[in-house]
Amino acid sequence: MKSIADINAIREQMRSKVLIRDNTKEGETHVFVGMGTLGLEAGAVEVFNAFVDEITSREIKNVRISRSGALGAADKQPYVEVVLPGKAPVAYGNLTADTVKVIVDKHVLGGEPVTDYIVK
């Protein structure tokens, strides 16, 4: 038998796990992670995982992360595009799991592209 505190603890713990099933997002930001062969080799899965972890663990709403086929030039992998609602896509290259946090903080949440990682 559980107490009210137990039920609330389950809720806190489970909430981030079902967050990515939210299908009612409005005016959402899209993040596309290129998963071409070169991207996969350069660590696209880690970058994708890092994005999902950031978004779900911090319960950030209105962001949809999508895997995508090959994106960007061979020497810019892993390659990601971030599209804020009503804005042109911004392309990032040579990302790592660590740089993802910066992009989520500054660009996805703050609205300011992170020039250090932008590729043309």
Add this chain to the structure above:
Amino acid sequence: MYRSHILVCGGTGCHSNNSANILKAFNEELKKANLAADVQTVQTGCFGLCAVGPVVIIYPEGAFYSCVKVEDVPEIVSEHLVKGRLVERLLYKEKATGKTVKALSDTNFYKKQTRVVLRNCGVINPENIDEYIAMDGYQALIKVLTSMQPQEVIDVVLASGLRGRGGAGFPTGRKWQFTKDAVGDVKYVACNADEGDPGAFMDRSVLEGDPHAVIEAMAIAAYAIGAQQGYVYVRAEYPIAVRRLQIAIDQAKEYGLLGKNILGTGFDFDLEIRLGAGAFVCGEETALMTSIEGNRGEPRVRPPFPAHKGLFGKPTVLNNVETYANIAQIILKGADWFKSMGTEKSRGTKVFALGGKIVNTGLVEIPMGTTLREVIEDIGGGVPNGKKFKAAQTGGPSGGCIPAEHFDIPIDYDNLISIGSMMGSGGMIVMDEDNCMVDIAKFFLTFTVDESCGKCTPCRIGNKRLLEYLDKITSGNATMQDLEDMEKLCYYIKENSLCGLGQTAPNPVLSTLRYFRDEYIAHIRDKKCPAGVCKSLLQYKIVKDSCIGCGACQRQCPANAISRTDYIAPGKKLAAMEIDPNKCVKCGACMSTCKFKAIIKE
């Protein structure tokens, strides 16, 4: 930590299309691809879009795959999950526009819906209580038990304007108030899940997709009226719903959300399932309670109403599944939130099961006040094969039809009654120009005659006589006097039957008479069925000048009714065929065989 979720629909529709094996195949393929630790597979309840099932949704993309087969699973895993490429050929295509859409919320089918009752259907695993808790599940029960007096709970439900979703639309809060105020030491709560209307599957889908919502609401109702025992009366013909509900009850008991001293608050409430034995009349409240008591499911006279003398003679609250599924949300979000949806006298949303001649067969939830046009054209995708919409039947065998002239009527309890139909539990059967309205009335009446329990004479004998009138009309033997007598009989049955089944049984006849009287008259006076359905009034004929004399129809005819004439049509080489109307059994086999459109029915 799972970064992707694969949701496979486990509702009855997709389940019968092999979705359980699709889930199994995903688990095997994920293991092979070494992704089992990254990707979670979830069996959910109904997504609603049954027409394109089995349905699979993959998150975080929200990619919506339709008509998935077991053979498609390896491709989805290797392409989508490994290489990031959507399997385009399986993505749900918006049939109306031909455009490929990705997210569920982007499709026309979902755009106009408001999901309150169905909010967790197709989102959570109904067999996992933790996922329900993650979606604020049982928070309403906690709120009620820790911070509200029973009367406050009833006040919120009253203020919300929630009306019973089983069909009649009685205000739920008032029902609860009557039961609370009734004198008695023991009281009960009961749930009517004996959904029996042809073409209705709303309650089934709620139980299959979100059973905890019903359990939580029943516990809240029990607290409000002072009951300690509840029963869910569910059809035995709903095996998946029964199984998931039982799992949910067991999990809730294990967590201390049912049973003695719930969550340490001192409140006791236990819940049991009772299986319906397959009689439609047991959906009527007094018959249902008689059946729970272990007796033959026959209705009795009201009053006394269940709120005063219900189960085992004790005050009882009896609500339908969908009504309960609204309760927790109303408690959490407040009466004003609920009142903000719908119309003045019909608040909130209503779930409909769309069926019949419609593209998107499935389950939809709309705010009250949505027009029939929006439901059928925008959400339902319209009538298939370029046919014309003729009418929609709501309320099942107790309801009536809504003709095209009322296409723009906002759907709510009172509007539907004003045009001779009713909300009912939410079945909506769409009919096109190929449906004969007399035949439709006959279909529903045959159902009620079968299901009449026989206790009262107007229903047992009256409906039988009514059906005989309809038989007479569809076989071309009726007179205009019969039509008049039949109409009188309808009102007699309505006024004198004992329970709702008999009182509403003539409704399909009355409403088709109201809007399609000309079709009845065509059957009687002209001995014709305008839609070409009623076999006795049909004749298959061969247009001799179109017939090339190939003899294909003759080979197909099971009754040897087709023979060769000696007439050779101009420009044809062989003599034309003809049908002997005395031998013809009107099966239509010749007509579907003929490649030259030389056979017509009239």
